[in-house]
Amino acid sequence: MDDMDELIKKYFKLGYSQVEIAATLTSRYNINLSVRQLQRELQRLELYRHxxxxxxxQVRRFIERxxxxxxxxxxxxxxxxxxLQAGMVASxxxxxxxxLELDPDGVNLRKRRRLVRRRYSGRGPNFVWHLDAMDKLKPFGIGISGCIDGFSRKIIWLEANSTTNDPEYIGGFFLKAVDRLGGCPTLVRSDRGTENGHVGAFQxxxxxxxxxxxxxxxxxxxxSTANQRIESWWGQLRKQCTEFWRTLFRWLLEEGFFTGDVMDKELIRFVFMKHxxxxxxxxAEVWDGHLIRKSKQEHVTHGRPLLMFQLPEVYGTRxxxxxVEQERIDLCREECNFKDRFPCDRELFEYCCQSLITNGWEDPRNPEAAMNLYINLREHVRREIGV
Known part of the structure; x- marks a missing residue:
């Protein structure tokens, strides 16, 4: 009962409709509930939309943050x-x-943008994975590697790393996804860059x-520009995430707190990578759970990416x-590098951790605090090493 309650709460929080929750419980967890029974469970758990x-x-404070x-x-x-994912209820x-009240300028800026999409169709989940790298933050020492399922548009992986040019790391992201899902896609689509060499060989x-x-x-x-599924999604990521960090890093550059040398990039990674x-x-979590609206193009499937990925039969596909044999995965793993807990050079990481303790600096919980820590830490490190 407790497991069922947690599953109902999880998918309710993701914004699933009652029909979608019932279908997911039946197909993925073998929990058979009719919509009427689910409604009673929702009432018992005091889960309401309205x-x-x-x-x-409280809603206002959440949006302000x-x-x-x-x-x-x-x-x-x-x-x-x-x-909704934060557990709040509001229309x-x-x-x-x-x-509109708190950010009228931002609302007006978003209204002016229009995106024209090219035609695309996919046969079903895991038929084609599209992978690529986003380099908007690369001048500041952070690259982003991503992969998206062509049919459902579910995110397969989305990783920040010190490099997007090392094929061993990109191969590691791919292999980790294959291991997690228990198989590989029918096709993989990428650009011709050498960084994708291991993925091609593994596939x-x-x-x-x-x-x-x-x-x-x-x-x-x-x-790369023809790899439209992931290229289109980079636009979403830029609007919802990376443009904020790019603006912050540009401010550091313009104010003289970032020169682009190795030390500054390593410190950026130390302070900002986990954020x-x-x-x-x-x-990725919001995207996978959001509802993709019906397109004017009839051949384009609409729905929630996570649901389309997990329950393809609902959408008339498979x-x-x-x-994949585990032995083959293990052989590929020997050729990979995987992210560890060190976002930057290990010696610098340990030195910076000790500097935080010595100077009484707290681990930053928000971007503003992270920016202040970076400035203080940069001054401290450069003074200590005489740069």
Missing amino acids: KNQTDMA QLQASGELHGYRWMHHKL RETVRRTL RFLRHHDDALGGDKSYLTGR IQGDLDAV DHLKP
């Missing part, structure tokens, strides 16, 4: 979904009006299946994940 509205002052970080880039639909209209090795798209045919390359990764995780 009753027990969260106090307006979001606007102090990358949340300043969010539209009202995205902000409403984050609010979308309430969020829209609050955003061909794992896709030894005797079918028309097996082996060498299972890995596709082309121009950026936390932001990426939050964006999962195209290919089974």
Whole structure:
């Protein structure tokens, strides 16, 4: 009973409808509840969409906190979904009006932007994975690697790292996803960069299946700009996350607190990497649970990315994940590098940790505190090493 309650709470918080929750419980967890039974469970757990509205002052404080970080880039639909995931209850209209009151300039800026999408269709989840790197923060020492499922648009991975040029790390992200899902996609699509070399080799090795798209045919390359699924999603990430950090780092550059040398990049990684990764995780969670509205293009499937990925039969298709032997995964793992707990050079990491203790500096909990720590730590390190 406790497990079922937690699952109901989880998918309710993700914004799933009652029909979607019931279908997910049945298909993924073998918990058979009719919609009527689910309604009774929701009442028992006091989970309501319109009753027990969260106090307006609390909603306002939540939105104000979001606007102090990358949340300043969010539209009202995205902000409403984050609010639901935080366990609060408020209407979308309430969020829209609050955003308009607190951030009128941001609302007007978002209204002016229009995105024209190219045509795309996918056969089902795990038929094609699209992977690429985003380099908007690369001048400041942080690269972002991402992969998205072509059919459902679910995020397969989204990782901040010190580099997006090392094929061993990109291969590690790919292999970790394959291991987690228990198989590899039918096809992988990337650009021709050498950083994707290990992924291409792994995919061909794992896709030894005797079918028309097996082996060498299972890995596709082309121009990065033509890899439209992930290229289109980078626009979402920029609007919801990275533009905030890019603006912050540009301020450090313009004020003379960042020169682009190795030391400054390492300190950026030490201070900001976990905050950026936390932001990426939050964006991926909201994206996977949000509702993609029906498109004018009839062939484009609409729904929630996570639901389309997990329950393809609801959308008239099937999962195209290919089974992989564990022995082959283990062989590939020997050629990979995986992220560890050190976001920067290990010796510098340990030195900076000790400096925080010595100077009584606290671990920053928000971007403003992180920026202040970076400035103080930079001055301290450069003074100590005589740079």
